[in-house]
Amino acid sequence: xxxxxxxxxxxxxxxxxxxxxxxxxxxxxxxxxxxxxxxxxxxxxxxxxxxxxxxxxxxxxxxxxxxxxxxxxxxxxxxxxxxxxxxxxxxxxxxxxxxxxxxxxxxxxxxxxxxxxxxxxxxxxxxxxxxxxxxxxxxxxxxxxxxxxxxxxxxxxxxxxxxxxxxxxxxxxxxxxxxxxxxxxxxxxxxxxxxxxxxxxxxxxxxxxxxxxxxxxxxxxxxxxxxxxxxxxxxxxxxxxxxxxxxxxxxxxxxxxxxxxxxxxxxxxxxxxxxxxxxxxxxxxxxxxxxxxxxxxxxxxxxxxxxxxxxxxxxxxxxxxxxxxxxxxxxxxxxxxxxxxxxxxxxxxxxxxxxxxxxxxxxxxxxxxxxxxxxxxxxxxxxxxxxxxxxxxxxxxxxxxxxxxxxxxxxxxxxxxx
Numbered sequence: 001x002x003x004x005x006x007x008x009x010x011x012x013x014x015x016x017x018x019x020x021x022x023x024x025x026x027x028x029x030x031x032x033x034x035x036x037x038x039x040x041x042x043x044x045x046x047x048x049x050x051x052x053x054x055x056x057x058x059x060x061x062x063x064x065x066x067x068x069x070x071x072x073x074x075x076x077x078x079x080x081x082x083x084x085x086x087x088x089x090x091x092x093x094x095x096x097x098x099x100x101x102x103x104x105x106x107x108x109x110x111x112x113x114x115x116x117x118x119x120x121x122x123x124x125x126x127x128x129x130x131x132x133x134x135x136x137x138x139x140x141x142x143x144x145x146x147x148x149x150x151x152x153x154x155x156x157x158x159x160x161x162x163x164x165x166x167x168x169x170x171x172x173x174x175x176x177x178x179x180x181x182x183x184x185x186x187x188x189x190x191x192x193x194x195x196x197x198x199x200x201x202x203x204x205x206x207x208x209x210x211x212x213x214x215x216x217x218x219x220x221x222x223x224x225x226x227x228x229x230x231x232x233x234x235x236x237x238x239x240x241x242x243x244x245x246x247x248x249x250x251x252x253x254x255x256x257x258x259x260x261x262x263x264x265x266x267x268x269x270x271x272x273x274x275x276x277x278x279x280x281x282x283x284x285x286x287x288x289x290x291x292x293x294x295x296x297x298x299x300x301x302x303x304x305x306x307x308x309x310x311x312x313x314x315x316x317x318x319x320x321x322x323x324x325x326x327x328x329x330x331x332x333x334x335x336x337x338x339x340x341x342x343x344x345x346x347x348x349x350x351x352x353x354x355x356x357x358x359x360x361x362x363x364x365x366x367x368x369x370x371x372x373x374x375x376x377x378x379x380x381x382x383x384x385x386x387x388x389x390x391x392x393x394x395x396x397x398x399x400x401x402x403x404x405x406x407x408x409x410x411x412x413x414x415x416x417x418x
Contacts, residue, residue, distance in 0.1 A: 014041020014380050016198070017378070018041075019041070020106065021038075022045050022107045023046045023110075024047045024111070026114070027113070027156065028076065029186045029217065034111055036191060036371075037197065039083055039371040039380045041380070045392070046084045047087055047091070047103075048088055050088040050418030053389050056074055079386075086391050086392055088393050089393075090415060091122060096417075097122060109197055109201070112141075116140065117152050137200040138210075139197050140212065142214065142215075144218045157185045159217060160188075161180065164222045165240075166225060169225055185221045189217050196213040199213075246303075246304055247307070248303055250268075252278060253267060253269055257314060257315060258314050258315065258317060262318065263336070268333060277329055277332055281326055281328075281329040281331075292306070319336060353370070356368045389418075390417075393418065394408055
């Protein structure tokens, strides 16, 4: 399996080809960071405990949302662990920790997302591994940061959303706090940690130093909101106003339901320039000179009334009919509100090759979402589906450490590897 969203000017090798990552992660925050590095060409070797593997392998429900697969595996695990090799090592055993240090000796990155302090107590924290490999980039995660009374508390995605203010920043003004089950804290955390790792690799090349890189659910989620946070402080009220569709400050930049249940997003940012064209396309010419809506300021003041009128008009015809009319006008921009199932057929998605047509060895043909950044000469690639537990144990120990079959069998019999 090999697909990319750039040309093959470097034989399909990603920008991190040649970088070796040793990953000890679970759930999503850490695995997402490793997944990003793997997409960029790094060789990511994921270590799991033979008796307690990555908990996400069995994750079939997220807040009641079914993410399970027919064989009991998890679609979340499949996505966040592609482009990795899996080996099983019991790091609670001294021999297992010795194996880890052997792998780290010529690695570039060590990535873990267990509770802060766990790996230090096992003797495989940053100070320990830096003695083995001073150039190692040691990446760690936490829920709330590594300092303070909460530094060692566990956390999952909703904690990051709750503590950062994110739950109060989405939804409508009268809604209760909104936990977005797409996992924004995990996704932002994993992406930011990968960004930090790549930056540390650049610093190592420029300045010759290895270092520890840290990222928390809390800070990553706050960074996702940093424009809102800055606005709140600059304005002095410490708040970010939640969006109310029925009172949109610019009703021409709002979404509306059509008669077939589909929704369209009007994207007319210049309210004054686009007002007449919209009224004509909607056959609402009488509104053009209507005093309540004659200027952008008046439309803002009377937004609730105008949104109600537009709701009624859009609800009279299906979305395709409105899109045809807007296209004929040449002056009105509207976009469909896609569902996930619609994305592979979106014309922009298809034109840019954002999906590849993959064939999973267990689940058959399916579109595979590619890495979000396109590289002209060193494209990101999808080379492997998420590995079965311990699928590459023999391969890694043999190829990376030179162990023969007898030695590996001995370690297996001792329960050091699986």
